[in-house]
Every structure is written in C-alpha cells, then in structure tokens.
Amino acid sequence: MASISTRTKKDGSKSYMVRWRDKKTKTAQGLTVATLTEAETLKRLLDANGQSFEIAQHAILTNEKRPPTVGEVIQEHIDLLVRPSSGTVKTYQTMLDLHIRPVVGHVPVDKLDYRVIAHWVKSMMAKGKAPKTIHNIHGLISASMNTAEMLGYISRNPCRGVQLPNIEKAEDEAMFLTHAEYRLIMEGMGERYKAFTDFLVMTGTRFGEATALTVADVDLLSKPPTARINKAWKRDGQNQFYVGPTKTGAGKRTIGLNPALVELLIPLVASRPGKDLVFTTPTGGRIVHKLYWADYWVPAVRTAQAMGLTKSPRIHDLRHTHASWLIQDGVPLFTISRRLGHASTKTTEQVYGHLMPEALQVSADATERSVTAFQRL
Structure with a gap:
C-alpha cells in the first residue's frame, strides 16, 4: 500500500x-504534492489500481475536468490554511466530517446556491443545533467558498446573503450579581482562590485569560497600575492545553487596576519571576476550569444560596457582573467594550445595553416630549 509522510x-x-512501490519495476517511488487532499487522492488511486502510477495519473487528470465537490473544496481550504493551530484544524475537520459532508459535501461546488445552503441551515436547525454552532460552521463554508472563488472554481461566494438563525442572547441568559450577592458567594469561597475570584469580578477578564496571566503582565508601579491581557489558554488537537492568543484581536488589551485589587496582587507578584503564572493551584500549576468550578465555585454558590441567594450564577457571570457594575457607575459603553476586549461596541450593547438607565431615561423623555407635542394639536 502507498503511504503519506508530512x-x-x-x-x-x-x-x-x-510513497509507493511500482508494480512493474518493483522499485520505490515518491511524489511530493502541496496539499493533504492531493496526497490522499493519489494514495487512494494507487491502492485501488495495484500501485500503477499511470492509471492513477490518468484518473486524476480525468477527475480534474469536473468541478470539485463542496466537501473537497472545504478540505482544500483547511489544507491551505497558513500556520493554523492543531486545535483549529481539528475543529474545522470535525465540522466538515460531521455537519457538512453528510448533507452537502457531495454537491459540485458550482451547483452550491442559496437553496442548497438554506436546506443545510434548516437541516442543522432540525437536529437541534445551537444558532451559534450553525453560524460557526456556516463561517467555515463561507471562508472556503472565498477560497474557491480565488482558485477560480466559482465566480461568486453563494454564502453571501443567506439567512441564519438569530444568535442574539436573551437578556436573562446573562446573570448579574449585586455587590451584596457577590459578598455572599465570597463568604463560602475557599481561601486559596479568593484573590483569583476577586480578580475575575474586578477586571471582567475571561477565565482562560485570567489563568494565563503572568507576573510580567502586571505592572503595579505604573500610574495607574495595569495588567496586560495578551494571551489565554487554548486546547490543541490532542486536547492538550497551551498558551495562545486571546479570543479576538481586540482581546489584547491593557486594563487599569483598582487599589483594592492592587493590594491583593502585591503578595502574588512580589519577588517572583516574570514568566510565572500569577494565579496557580497549590502545586503551582494551571487552574483548571472544571476543578475550580466543582471544588470551589459550586460549593461557594450553594453556601450563598443557603444564606438567601436566589440566583445560580456561572463563573462567566462574574464577567457580566463586572460590566453591570461599571454601567451602574456611569462608565461609557465604549470604555466598557475596550476593557472587556469585545471586537465592537455592538457586542457590548447587545448584552448590556438594557442595563443603562440613563440611555433608557433619555429615550423615555424623548418619547414623552413627542407625545406631548401631538396631544396639543
């Protein structure tokens, strides 16, 4: 059988x-190709035709006369990605194999149109897939069709203008804690992670960002003291964790630290090497989300509920809580958006806009003036 090496x-x-062994000359042969798709196609044809390169080559040339399928184009797009992380490749490959190939993967790319994509969207919704999942997979299809357009397979990306399910979250999906409610949770929080939990609620950083923070990222002597958020924990193709970039380009940001948080951070960064993580487990390792949630967050919430807390917040709700506290204090939406690392203020407004009492009052006052004006007519 033929083999492939990278x-x-x-x-x-x-x-x-x-690599294969020619059936006539009995000698080892090899051919280098640019993409994994080409390599797998050649291997498959060689194995199916007794390792005859002539027959395989003829089949490839004949095949090239027909337009590639949607599945083939998306596979080629994945193979052509420039220096992607192994986690990204695995995610895209899973999307292709589970959610695209079985439904539209066989369709010739030049026959992919609005009807076909709409059918795919409806099939995903019928399977109960979340709107965000559908958007993400559609994004891969669309990016692949951009590649197909650049390679000359199609003249226009058919994904443009396709209607997708609404991914805007309902307001009650984001939970906000009052200062008193947060204090109840902290009363049941294990001493080891109190400073870490305070950092989450006082900065609005994501869990993966906060746990990747190093001593070198913190500057307590600047005016004002700051923390540089420029990385986060990621998962690779083998489900192993590594430090990578933030969720979005806008996620790279510098945030100001309040005096109370500075006091908490001083003993955590003093006289420590810059490469060390600020927040660690007792053994100095990475704080694992699942273990923190099960061993510290859930017990703290249950203790708070026993003392009167009526909510069941997630860890991520500390981020929402931070934003809500800033809004209540009158901080501008743009400033909040930058502090949270949102790609645009639209994201911030969709999640937190309803919490801005001043904006709500301005709209109500304007409506009242309009009503008063036409009632006088």
Whole structure:
C-alpha cells in the first residue's frame, strides 16, 4: 500500500510525500504534492489500481475536468490554511466530517446556491443545533467558498446573503450579581482562590485569560497600575492545553487596576519571576476550569444560596457582573467594550445595553416630549 509522510518547511508550511512501490519495476517511488487532499487522492488511486502510477495519473487528470465537490473544496481550504493551530484544524475537520459532508459535501461546488445552503441551515436547525454552532460552521463554508472563488472554481461566494438563525442572547441568559450577592458567594469561597475570584469580578477578564496571566503582565508601579491581557489558554488537537492568543484581536488589551485589587496582587507578584503564572493551584500549576468550578465555585454558590441567594450564577457571570457594575457607575459603553476586549461596541450593547438607565431615561423623555407635542394639536 502507498503511504503519506508530512514535511514541514522552514517557513512553517507543509508538503506531503506519497510513497509507493511500482508494480512493474518493483522499485520505490515518491511524489511530493502541496496539499493533504492531493496526497490522499493519489494514495487512494494507487491502492485501488495495484500501485500503477499511470492509471492513477490518468484518473486524476480525468477527475480534474469536473468541478470539485463542496466537501473537497472545504478540505482544500483547511489544507491551505497558513500556520493554523492543531486545535483549529481539528475543529474545522470535525465540522466538515460531521455537519457538512453528510448533507452537502457531495454537491459540485458550482451547483452550491442559496437553496442548497438554506436546506443545510434548516437541516442543522432540525437536529437541534445551537444558532451559534450553525453560524460557526456556516463561517467555515463561507471562508472556503472565498477560497474557491480565488482558485477560480466559482465566480461568486453563494454564502453571501443567506439567512441564519438569530444568535442574539436573551437578556436573562446573562446573570448579574449585586455587590451584596457577590459578598455572599465570597463568604463560602475557599481561601486559596479568593484573590483569583476577586480578580475575575474586578477586571471582567475571561477565565482562560485570567489563568494565563503572568507576573510580567502586571505592572503595579505604573500610574495607574495595569495588567496586560495578551494571551489565554487554548486546547490543541490532542486536547492538550497551551498558551495562545486571546479570543479576538481586540482581546489584547491593557486594563487599569483598582487599589483594592492592587493590594491583593502585591503578595502574588512580589519577588517572583516574570514568566510565572500569577494565579496557580497549590502545586503551582494551571487552574483548571472544571476543578475550580466543582471544588470551589459550586460549593461557594450553594453556601450563598443557603444564606438567601436566589440566583445560580456561572463563573462567566462574574464577567457580566463586572460590566453591570461599571454601567451602574456611569462608565461609557465604549470604555466598557475596550476593557472587556469585545471586537465592537455592538457586542457590548447587545448584552448590556438594557442595563443603562440613563440611555433608557433619555429615550423615555424623548418619547414623552413627542407625545406631548401631538396631544396639543
């Protein structure tokens, strides 16, 4: 059987070597191709035709006369990604294999149109897939069709203008804690992670960002003291964690630290190497979300509920709580958006806009003036 080996070039890109034994000459042969799709196609044809390169080559040339399928184009798009993380490749491959190939993967790419994509969207909704999931997979299809457009397979990306399910979250999906409610939770929080939990609610950082914070990222001597949020924990293709970029480009940001938080951070960063994590487990390792949630967050919430808390907040609701406290204090929406690392103020407004009493009052006052004006007519 033919085999495939991967070669990594100096620039980080990859090529693929297909090796087989010629059935006539009985000698080892090899051919380097640019993409994994080409390599797998050649291997499949060689194995199906007794390792005859002539027959395989003829089949490839014949196949090239027909337009590629949607599945083939998306696979080629994945293979052409420039230096993607293994986690990204695995995610895209899973999307393709589970949610695209079985439904529209066989469709010739030049036959992919609004009707076909609308059918795919409806099939995903019928399976009960979340709107966010449908948006993410549609994003992969659309990006692949952009690649298909650049490669000359199609003249226009058919994903443009396709209606997708609404992903705007209902207001009650984001839970906000009052200062008193947060204090109830902290009364049941284990001493080891009190400072870490306070950091989450006082900065609005995501869990993966806060747990990736290093001593070098914190500057307590600047005016004002700051923390640089420029990385987060990610999961690779083997489900192993590594430090990578923030969720979005806007996620890289510098946030100001309030005096109370500075006091909490001083003993955590003093006389420690810059590469050390600020917040760690007792053994100095990464704080694992699942363990923190099960061993500290849930017990603290249950203790608070026994003392009168009526809500069941998630860890991520500390981020929402931070934003709500800023809004209540009159901080502008743009400033909040930058502090949270949102890609745009639209995201901030969709989640927190209803909490802005001043804006609500301005709208109500304007409506009242209009009503008063036409009632006088």
